[in-house]
Amino acid sequence: xxxxxxxxxxxxxxxxxxxxxxxxxxxxxxxxxxxxxxxxxxxxxxxxxxxxxxxxxxxxxxxxxxxxxxxxxxxxxxxxxxxxxxxxxxxxxxxxxxxxxxxxxxxxxxxxxxxxxxxxxxxxxxxxxxxxxxxxxxxxxxxxxxxxxxxxxx
Numbered sequence: 643x644x645x646x647x648x649x650x651x652x653x654x655x656x657x658x659x660x661x662x663x664x665x666x667x668x669x670x671x672x673x674x675x676x677x678x679x680x681x682x683x684x685x686x687x688x689x690x691x692x693x694x695x696x697x698x699x700x701x702x703x704x705x706x707x708x709x710x711x712x713x714x715x716x717x718x719x720x721x722x723x724x725x726x727x728x729x730x731x732x733x734x735x736x737x738x739x740x741x742x743x744x745x746x747x748x749x750x751x752x753x754x755x756x757x758x759x760x761x762x763x764x765x766x767x768x769x770x771x772x773x774x775x776x777x778x779x780x781x782x783x784x785x786x787x788x789x790x791x792x793x794x795x796x
Contacts, residue, residue: 643712643713643715644707645679645709645757646681646706648686648688648704648707649704649707650703651703651772652703654705654770656676656709656757657674658673658674658757659662662674667723667754668727668730668744669727669731670731673734673735676757679753680753681749683752684707684746686780689704689770691778697777704775704776704777705772705773706772707770709768710763711740711757713741713780715740715755716738717742718733718742718743718744733756734760739758739761740757741758743756747784
C-alpha cells in the first residue's frame with residue numbers, strides 16, 4: 643500500500659514526535675502517531691486546511707512524500723470524532739497492528755492512515771521518498787478559468 647504525507651522537510655521522519663508533542667486530529671495528546679493519507683490529493687487537502695488561505699508567510703520547505711507498506715490497515719469506523727480518538731488511543735496502546743484507517747472527513751473516498759511508530763513492524767517501514775512541493779504552483783489559476791466562470795448555465 644502506497645501512503646502519502648505532505649510535510650515540511652524537518653519533519654519527514656516517521657517517528658510520530660510531532661503528534662506526541664502537539665497532538666493529532668485522531669490521536670490523544672502525548673501519543674506518537676504518524677498521520678498519512680491513502681491518496682496524494684488527500685495529503686495536499688489536509689495540509690491546506692492548516693495553512694492561511696492567502697499562503698502568505700508559509701515556509702518554502704514543504705515536500706510531498708510517499709512510502710510503501712505491505713500491510714492492510716485496521717478499520718476504525720465511527721461517526722463521532724471523540725469516539726474515533728478514543729479508539730485510536732486504544733489501538734496505539736495495544737500495538738495490535740501497524741496501521742489504522744479512518745475515512746477522511748475532507749475527502750470521504752480516501753482514508754487517513756495512522757501508523758503506530760511503537761509497533762514492532764514500524765522499523766521496517768521505508769523512509770519517505772520526497773519531492774519539493776510548491777503550494778503556489780499547485781494552486782495557480784490557469785487562464786481558461788475565466789472561460790468556465792463566464793460560460794452560460796444550461
